[in-house]
Amino acid sequence: MARPDRVRHRRSRAWQHARPSRLAAAVLLAFCLAAPVVEAAPARIKDIAEFQGVRENMLIGYGLVTGLNGTGDNLRSSPFTQQSLVGMLERLGVNVRDQAIRTKNTAAVMVTASLPPFRRQGSRIDVNVSTIGDAKSLLGGQLLPTPLRGANGQVYALAQGPIASSGFGVEGEAAKITVGVPTSGRIPGGAIVELEVPFELKELQSMRIALRNPDFTTAAEVARVINQALGDRVATMVDSGTVEVAVKAKGPDAVANLIARIENLTVEPDTPAQVVIDDKTGTIVIGQDVRISTVAVAHGNLTVVVQENPQVSQPGPLSNGQTVVVPRTQVKVDTGSGKQLAMVPSGATLKELVDSLNALAVGPRDLIAILQAIKNAGALQAELVIQ
Known part of the structure; x- marks a missing residue:
């Protein structure tokens, strides 16, 4: 990193002494709008665009999964499962409407699929299956014939088959373990196209x-x-x-x-200058055309650590004293005064900015606050997108 000249060094020191109560590092980010722009990587038109009519269509259906090993829906707490089961049995000639059904081997599920463009009648597509009741696992289940409908209400495919689920759960009286998501699964080639999309x-x-x-x-x-x-x-x-x-x-x-x-x-696609921030995970994505005008930023955290180490005080032998607990408290305060001023030369690239912030040990959360403050000051020449 380039060393600042003597004048800037004096100003930096004077600024630091004028603000003795600052609790963190000062970061100076200098960018120039005339900085060299890196050309975008070439891309095929098929990778950045879609052709009219060449698109997928979303399908959805409601069905039943049977064959579960006691991990299905509880019919008392899932009345829709019981109604679906009774209706299916009646269509098959079995009347159980006034009977008490206590099976736990059945689960009500939602079935979704994507119908690729120009998929002809009789071809197969993959389907995804997920529970909507209190079933614990779909492992070993069999999806009964389920019609899949489009947005217009018409049936475009019929799904059926064994469910492949990579998740499983095991529990005992005092502990349980779950790996993956056992309440969802997939059926490769589990649906047959019955109706083609007219185009x-x-x-x-x-x-x-x-x-x-x-x-x-x-x-x-x-x-x-x-x-x-x-x-x-x-x-x-x-x-x-x-x-x-x-x-x-x-x-x-x-x-x-x-x-x-x-x-x-x-x-060579062109993209706008954007800074995308996911505040939930601390993820920051900065585009290559992002520019920051010359600006000085002070940011930091006050870290206070309170540690309790109580000790036991006992009286001497043959004395009339009592055993008591004596509190011992240690308080540590970190003001971040050991951090230094970072200088980024004018016209610096995105890599130089990231290297400078990494050298100061600025974490993602601190960087989010810095970028938001720079945007509010009007020095961030890019769109700030917060998800």
């Missing part, structure tokens, strides 16, 4: 490309790369998240061939 690529006269991260610069670059590759002005930027491509070729496979040519073209 025909060959009917399109133009095709739209939707960017996953809308940005005008990236959309303009996608249109430019497509026009350069196809040798004609067929791509037009509609907005920051949409690029429209005209289909000029004829034939039933014209649109499919056009997508195959476009999806492997590479572009």
Whole structure:
């Protein structure tokens, strides 16, 4: 790290002596807007965008799992499981409506799946199964036939099969242990597609490309790369998240061939300067284009440790005294005065900033507070996103 000149050193010392009550390190972050910008890594269009009609469809269903080894729902506390079980048995010709059912080998579950694009009738898709009652485990369970519906209420697939669950739980009278999540599982290829999503690529006269991260610069670059590759002005930027491509070729496979040519073209996506903070976990993600104007920051913590070490005082032999407990308290205060001033040269890169903060032993929680304060001061030239 570059050593500051004599004038700055004097000012730093004077500033430190003027603030003797500060309880932490002072960090000086100097950034220049004219700092060199690192070019973004090229990416294929298929990795940053989606093509019109080429999308998944979410499916959901309600079903029953049987064959559990006493780890199913308690029918008294899960009336929906009992009603579903009675209704299923009645459809199979078994009347148990007025009977007391005490089985614990059945569990009510929610079944979800994603229907990939252009998946034809008769093909198989994976499904996920999770309990909604008080079942303890789905290990060894069998999902009964369950229709999976789309957002429009139509049945698109039928799920059935043995559940593969990696979690398990074991408990005794005084202890228990649970590994993974035994109340959820997966059935690979557990659903058969019964209804196809109606969509025909060959009917399109133009095709739209939707960017996953809308940005005008990236959309303009996608249109430019497509026009350069196809040798004609067929791509037009509609907005920051949409690029429209005209289909000029004829034939039933014209649109499919056009997508195959476009999806492997590479572009350099542009991203806005952002600092993303997850306050719950202390995670901080700083983009490469983030710049901070010259600013001085003082931040720190007052650490007080109170330790109790009571001691027993006993009277001497043949005396009339009493045994008493004498309190002994030790108090330690850490003001963080041993930390030093960090100097970051103007135009420093993101790596130099991180190295400087690591050298001062600034943790993620302290860094979150520093970035929030810099943003409030108007010195953070980026969007601060707090999750």
